[in-house]
Amino acid sequence: MKLLTGNDLKTGFVTWWTGSDWSIHIEDAADVGEHGEAILAVEEAARRVNAPYIIAGEKTADGPRPAHIKDRIRALGPTVRPDLTLKPADPAAGDWVI
Amino acid sequence: MYKYDEYDHAMVAARVAEFSDQVKRRLAGEITEDQFKPLRLMNGLYLQLHAYMLRVAVPYGTLDSRQMRMLAHIARKYDRDYGHFTTRQNIQYNWIKLEDAPAILADLASVEMHAIQTSGNCIRNISSDQWAGAAADEITDPRPWAELLRQWSSFHPEFSYLPRKFKIAVIAADEDRAAMRLHDIGIQIVERDGVHGAAFYVGGGMGRTPMIAPLIKEFVPLEDMLSYAEACLRVYNRYGRRDNIYKARIKILIHELGADEYRRQVEEEFAHVKSLGIDPPKAEFDRIAKQFAPPALDASAPDAIDRSDPDFAVWVDQNVAAHKVAGHAIVNISLKPIGGIPGDASSAQIDLMADLAEQYSHDELRVTHAQNIVLPHVRKADLYAIWQALDAAGLATPNLDLISDIIACPGLDYCSLANARSIPVAQKIAARFSDLGRQKELGELKLKISGCINACGHHHAGHIGILGVDRKGTENYQLLLGGSGAEDVSLGTITGPGFDEDGIVDAIERVTDRYLAERAEGERFVDTFRRVGMAPFKEAIYG
Ligand code: HEM
Ligand code: SF4
Numbered sequence: 001m002k003l004l005t006g007n008d009l010k011t012g013f014v015t016w017w018t019g020s021d022w023s024i025h026i027e028d029a030a031d032v033g034e035h036g037e038a039i040l041a042v043e044e045a046a047r048r049v050n051a052p053y054i055i056a057g058e059k060t061a062d063g064p065r066p067a068h069i070k071d072r073i074r075a076l077g078p079t080v081r082p083d084l085t086l087k088p089a090d091p092a093a094g095d096w097v098i
Numbered sequence: 099m100y101k102y103d104e105y106d107h108a109m110v111a112a113r114v115a116e117f118s119d120q121v122k123r124r125l126a127g128e129i130t131e132d133q134f135k136p137l138r139l140m141n142g143l144y145l146q147l148h149a150y151m152l153r154v155a156v157p158y159g160t161l162d163s164r165q166m167r168m169l170a171h172i173a174r175k176y177d178r179d180y181g182h183f184t185t186r187q188n189i190q191y192n193w194i195k196l197e198d199a200p201a202i203l204a205d206l207a208s209v210e211m212h213a214i215q216t217s218g219n220c221i222r223n224i225s226s227d228q229w230a231g232a233a234a235d236e237i238t239d240p241r242p243w244a245e246l247l248r249q250w251s252s253f254h255p256e257f258s259y260l261p262r263k264f265k266i267a268v269i270a271a272d273e274d275r276a277a278m279r280l281h282d283i284g285i286q287i288v289e290r291d292g293v294h295g296a297a298f299y300v301g302g303g304m305g306r307t308p309m310i311a312p313l314i315k316e317f318v319p320l321e322d323m324l325s326y327a328e329a330c331l332r333v334y335n336r337y338g339r340r341d342n343i344y345k346a347r348i349k350i351l352i353h354e355l356g357a358d359e360y361r362r363q364v365e366e367e368f369a370h371v372k373s374l375g376i377d378p379p380k381a382e383f384d385r386i387a388k389q390f391a392p393p394a395l396d397a398s399a400p401d402a403i404d405r406s407d408p409d410f411a412v413w414v415d416q417n418v419a420a421h422k423v424a425g426h427a428i429v430n431i432s433l434k435p436i437g438g439i440p441g442d443a444s445s446a447q448i449d450l451m452a453d454l455a456e457q458y459s460h461d462e463l464r465v466t467h468a469q470n471i472v473l474p475h476v477r478k479a480d481l482y483a484i485w486q487a488l489d490a491a492g493l494a495t496p497n498l499d500l501i502s503d504i505i506a507c508p509g510l511d512y513c514s515l516a517n518a519r520s521i522p523v524a525q526k527i528a529a530r531f532s533d534l535g536r537q538k539e540l541g542e543l544k545l546k547i548s549g550c551i552n553a554c555g556h557h558h559a560g561h562i563g564i565l566g567v568d569r570k571g572t573e574n575y576q577l578l579l580g581g582s583g584a585e586d587v588s589l590g591t592i593t594g595p596g597f598d599e600d601g602i603v604d605a606i607e608r609v610t611d612r613y614l615a616e617r618a619e620g621e622r623f624v625d626t627f628r629r630v631g632m633a634p635f636k637e638a639i640y641g
Contacts, residue, residue, distance in 0.1 A: 010125065011195045012149035047127040050145055068571060070510060073519075074147050078511040080439055080521045084178055084193075 001031040001059055003066065004039055005074070006052030014074045015049055022049060025086065026075040027063040062096070072097040099162055099462065100245050100389045102210045109253065110207045113214060117141045118200035125197060142213025143199055146514050150194040153216040154206060158226035158244040158268070159187035159465040166452035166463050168209045170445040176202050181448065183433060183441040185505055185556055186265070187225050187465040188216060192512050214252070219260045221251035221331075225267045227275045228466040231392060232428050232474040234420040237289050240270035242387040243296070243323065246378065249386075250324050257331055261338030262346035264331070265303075277467055277583035279311045280304055280559055282348045283330060288317065296323045300330055300360070301352030304553035308589050309349040312357040314364065322368075324377045329368035333360065392423075393460035399425030399477050410485050412534070416496040418481065421474075429459070429473040429484060430466070432495040432503060436532045439521050440506040441469030450491045458484055467556075467583075468505055468544075470498070500537040501545055501610070502528040505556055509549030509566060510573070516549035518566025518573035519599075523547055526603045531610075540610055542622045544582070559583030561624040562609065563590040564602060575602040579609065579635055580627045588624075591632060593639055605639050612638035 004017035008024075015022040017039060019030035032039055036054040043052055056067040066072050077085030079094045087093035102110070117137070124134045138144075142153040154169070161169075169189055173181045176198045177191040184190055194202065206212055215222055224244045231239040247266060251257065257264070267276045270287035278284035284299040295317040302311030318326045337355075339345040352360045401424055405411040419428040431451060434440050443451070451471055455463045458480045459473035466472055476484060488494040497503045504527065507513065509520030524547055531537055546560030550567075557563035563578035574596040581590030597605050610623070612635055617626045627635065 007145055007149070009131075010197050012145060012193075014148060047130065050131050069573065070147070070514075070516070073510060077148060078192075079519065080511050080525070 001057050001064060002033060002036050003029050003055050003057045003064055003071075004032050004036055004043075004052055005029075005055060005071065006043075006049035009048050009050055012050075016075075017043070017052075026066075029057075029064045031059070031064070065096070069097060099160060100157070100241075100386065106210070110210075110212050110214070113141070113212065114200065114203045114207050117203060121196060121200050136218070138196075138199075139217040140214065141199070141203065142216035143194070143196075144217065146192065146508075146512055147510075148512065149192065150196055150199065151512070152191045152194045152199065152202060152213055153184070154189050154191075154211060154213050155216050155223040156187050156189060156211075156465050157248050158224055158230070158241050159228050159467075160226075160230075160241060161463045161465070162461045163452040163456035163463070165209045165211055166448055166455065168205060168211065170448035170452065172202055172205060173445040173448065180442050180444045182439075182508065183443065183465050183469045183471070185467045185469060185507070185554060186223060187228070187467055188223055189465070190508075192508075218258075219262050219264075220258050221254065221260075221264045221266060224248050224251070225265070225276055225281070225467060227269045227271060228464040228472045229275060229419065229428055229474060230270070230464075231390060232421050232426075233271055233273075233275075234422045235273055236271040236422070238270050238287055238294060239390050239392070240268045240285075240287055242383070242390050243285070243287060243320070244268040245386050245390070246324065246383065247327065250327070250376070257335065260331070260335055261340045262343070262348075264334075264348070266327075272585060274583070274585040274587070275466075277556065277559060277587075279587045280308075280556075280583055281311065283327065284311050285323070285327075287320075290317055293319075295319050296326070298326060298330065301349040301357070303347050303349045304556060304558050305347065306344060306551045306553075307347075307350065308553065308558040309353060310587050310589065311349075312352065314357060314361050321377055321380070322372065325372045325374070326364070326368055328376055329364045329371045332367050332371065333363045393462075393475050395423040395426055395460075395475060396477075397424045400479050401425050403478050403481060407482070409489075410482055413485055413494055413496040414481060416500070416538075417494075417498045421476075425478055427476050427478050427481060429476050429481070430498045431471040431473065431488060431493050432497055433470050433493075434497060434503050434528070435492055435495045436502055436528045437525055438492075438528075440504050440524050443471075447491050447493055450487065450493070454484055454487060468503065470503070496534065497537060499542045499544065501531045501540055501543040501562075502537055503544075504528060505544075505546040505560070507548050507555035509547070509555075513549060515552060516566065517551075517568040518549050518575065520547040520549040520555055520564075520566060523564060523566075523575060523599060523602060526599065527606060530603050530607060539614070540623065543610075544624075545606075546581075556583055557581075558589045559587070560590060561622070561627070562606060567596060569596065573599060575599065577602060577605055577609075577639070579632065580624060582624055586624070588628075593632065593636055595640075608638045609635050
């Protein structure tokens with residue numbers, strides 16, 4: 001699958017295209033298929049998200065999983081500070097990244 | 099400490115106002131990211147993996163308690179309650195919101211700080227010896243010269259768009275605690291016939307092509323120092339490679355021209371520059387220098403230290419250094435607790451260090467290039483009270499310059515340029531060698547980790563260096579041995595094929611075991627490596 005991601009203009013937070021809007025939760029991310037470039041062009045013009053880009057990912061039972069570790073760390077948060085990730089209560093959340 | 103004059107205040111205030119307006123326009127969608135990016139970078143605001151990152155300059159690593167408290171305040175109010183002290187004696191915040199950036203810069207300005215020239219192809223924050231003004235071995239305090247360079251380089255119109263970033267370090271002792279020769283310009287204040295002058299080393303650096311700066315001029319009279327620096331930069335600005343970012347640093351120019359030809363061109367330029375009157379009149383320099391006047395320390399303060407608490411004694415032996423004034427000492431606060439994140443400090447810890455500086459260290463603190471903090475002017479009689487307060491805050495790890503005092507860049511946990519994570523590797527190594535007796539047995543051992551070829555974690559200059567690389571999408575770590583960023587400067591050599599995260603920790607253990615087997619009396623790890631060479635270590639690692 002193909003995912004569209006970037007960083008929110010105001011907060012800088014990592015954000016994912018859900019099909020109709022942006023979400024900080026990768027679980028909400030939509031497969032943009034062939035439409036990535038077209039959505040990207042519209043969203044870039046809207047100037048809400050910085051430097052959006054398209055990445056490869058795979059569908060899993062837990063939701064979309066980016067192919068590259070960098071985007072998995074972006075999706076979760078720093079592996080060395082579980083308390084600052086999006087899943088602070090889940091001690092095994094970091095396993096998803098590696 | 100240097101206090102801003104009216105020009106400094108006006109410059110910084112104008113910049114805060116200008117940037118506030120730029121942020122407003124960006125948030126309103128009036129300018130694009132492509133237009134805004136160079137503007138935010140001029141104010142130290144990067145976009146990293148999880149959020150905006152703000153790099154705040156700490157000129158030559160010197161702070162007072164009021165400034166340090168402001169750093170804690172920013173961490174608490176605008177970030178996630180911590181900051182990361184860097185190898186360039188700065189601090190970085192990892193979770194900044196664009197909408198907060200103007201308020202943060204205004205807060206910084208209120209304590210005479212800013213984030214200007216912490217990014218971009220300009221002259222960056224001037225770094226220096228963290229023990230400046232206190233070290234028993236310095237010939238003078240290098241910071242007035244660093245401050246002069248700061249003033250000269252701030253908004254220098256000719257040098258705002260250099261071919262590439264430019265880093266300067268100034269020291270005044272033979273022991274190099276600032277990695278001086280790994281800077282674009284390294285200046286050592288030296289003495290000749292009772293007169294001080296500046297030795298200029300130009301063209302050092304790390305990154306993908308590490309180089310040790312050659313000596314370009316042995317003795318520049320101090321009244322010519324700015325003109326000489328100006329000449330060095332002019333030649334670079336004219337001939338540096340703007341066509342290729344990987345060849346754009348001054349080290350490449352000097353390497354290609356040769357030191358002799360570069361020197362010839364600098365001398366020619368200097369003859370012209372000197373006539374421009376850039377160097378300040380002596381009265382102006384004296385005005386700056388006066389602000390670095392040593393604090394009034396009582397040399398008759400008691401010299402003895404009560405070592406009856408064994409944990410305290412261990413810390414004194416490892417983390418406390420000689421001060422130039424009797425009865426006093428330099429306290430090195432390790433930001434490297436075992437299992438912690440090198441260089442990170444919470445706002446409560448930053449506040450505590452500020453309190454200790456105010457109470458015990460004539461209101462002064464320093465940031466070190468090894469990502470630690472220093473209280474430079476402490477009475478020996480106060481050491482125990484300081485240690486107790488540090489210990490209660492998790493800041494009394496007695497590991498200065500030992501294998502667990504690791505320099506590590508943010509790596510892939512935070513940095514968008516990274517290939518691999520640095521911090522977890524640092525944590526695993528520190529955990530493997532957590533036994534203090536074992537660390538002390540190994541002695542001085544500088545371990546430095548970068549998460550990519552840019553070398554922010556100084557891996558080329560580590561006695562043991564680690565470089566994170568991307569091997570087909572997985573993290574991989576190369577091992578380097580034999581580097582040094584000190585006065586015995588050298589560049590590390592790669593041992594061979596890389597390792598995964600656990601493999602690199604095992605490899606380091608094999609290296610240190612071999613060192614213990616090979617070492618001669620009194621040798622540090624790097625001494626043994628230099629004597630016996632790579633072969634025995636390679637054999638230990640790869641069999
Ligand atoms: C996270 C954001 C950072 C970015 C984007 C970044 C980027 C870079 C780049 C591109 C270089 C290579 C420059 C060149 O070879 O021309 C570099 C070098 C360097 N950076 Fe960083 N860096 C970051 C963080 C840090 C941190 C946290 C530190 C301190 C721990 C640091 C200290 C240095 C140092 C000392 C160098 C070596 C300078 C040299 O090449 O001579 N940087 N950085
Ligand atoms: S060395 Fe690479 S990974 Fe580490 S901070 Fe610098 S740019 Fe980022």
